[in-house]
Amino acid sequence: MKKIVFLILLAFVAISCDKTESPIYDQNQTLVYFVENEVRLEVTQGVGGEVEIEVGASTLSNQDREVQIEFIGSTFEENENENFDFDNSVVIPAGEYTGSFTVSGVDTNLGADPELLEFSLLSTTAENTVLNSVDIEVSMRLICPIPDDFLVGEYMIEDVAGTVGPGNGTENFASGQITIETGPASTQRNFNVGVLPAFAGEFNVVLDLSCGLFVLEDVNVGLTCDGENSYIFTATTSDNASTYDLGGSDEEFIINYIEDPQGSCGGPFQSSFRLTKVN
Numbered sequence: 001m002k003k004i005v006f007l008i009l010l011a012f013v014a015i016s017c018d019k020t021e022s023p024i025y026d027q028n029q030t031l032v033y034f035v036e037n038e039v040r041l042e043v044t045q046g047v048g049g050e051v052e053i054e055v056g057a058s059t060l061s062n063q064d065r066e067v068q069i070e071f072i073g074s075t076f077e078e079n080e081n082e083n084f085d086f087d088n089s090v091v092i093p094a095g096e097y098t099g100s101f102t103v104s105g106v107d108t109n110l111g112a113d114p115e116l117l118e119f120s121l122l123s124t125t126a127e128n129t130v131l132n133s134v135d136i137e138v139s140m141r142l143i144c145p146i147p148d149d150f151l152v153g154e155y156m157i158e159d160v161a162g163t164v165g166p167g168n169g170t171e172n173f174a175s176g177q178i179t180i181e182t183g184p185a186s187t188q189r190n191f192n193v194g195v196l197p198a199f200a201g202e203f204n205v206v207l208d209l210s211c212g213l214f215v216l217e218d219v220n221v222g223l224t225c226d227g228e229n230s231y232i233f234t235a236t237t238s239d240n241a242s243t244y245d246l247g248g249s250d251e252e253f254i255i256n257y258i259e260d261p262q263g264s265c266g267g268p269f270q271s272s273f274r275l276t277k278v279n
Helices: none
Strands: 030-034 038-044 049-057 065-074 084-086 089-092 098-105 115-124 129-131 136-143 153-161 176-182 188-195 201-210 213-216 219-224 231-234 252-259 269-277
Touching (some): 030 115, 049 089, 049 136, 065 084, 065 098, 153 188, 201 219
Parallel strands (some): 038 136
Antiparallel strands (some): 030 049, 049 098, 065 089, 089 098, 115 136, 176 188, 188 201, 201 213, 231 252
């Protein structure tokens, strides 16, 4: 493999991620909007789950204000209504700036990959009100409970298969001892490690334990080979993901991932690293 020259991305252009522009309204009107544009709905296997979604108003009122919610669509290929339910309206109480409605999920057809639900603001009983046209996306994912002490503690990490790092005289993940902790979510494990240590330095890496599969959350080291696309590590497909067994040992795992999925440095490459518990 030819040597790669890394360029550090020194500047980023701020680009709005809104799907549509917010409406123009004057100071005599009230803007009603989703407080967040993206939320996560975690559905526990065999139990279900729910998330509260806040709707806000830019002014106070001495009367309750009801807002109708519309379901736009989802990424479910079939039987989408079997997987979730939602309140089709929300009340912003008198004297309050926000109200909330609930989206509930079950694991009827959920797999390892998240499904997206999209909702919009449809109408309101309040007068002199403008509805923000920016929708909200709910990322719905299946989770399986993980014991607090599983894959936690001191481990050794080392590359098993890597391309760009070894091809440039360094490593993808710096070999050595690391401390694996729980979080940010209960199904996640995170640790600090050198990533392309000769070029990038130390990063926090998050592994999601997704119902028997290891899913590496994106690691963006802020480097590029082609000057355009970012060089990152990301999760492999579910068919090629590494597995774990809660009934077995947590002494050693090989974690598969995709290196350079955007092709910045000639990828994508199928790569992996090993975690070995320090006894």
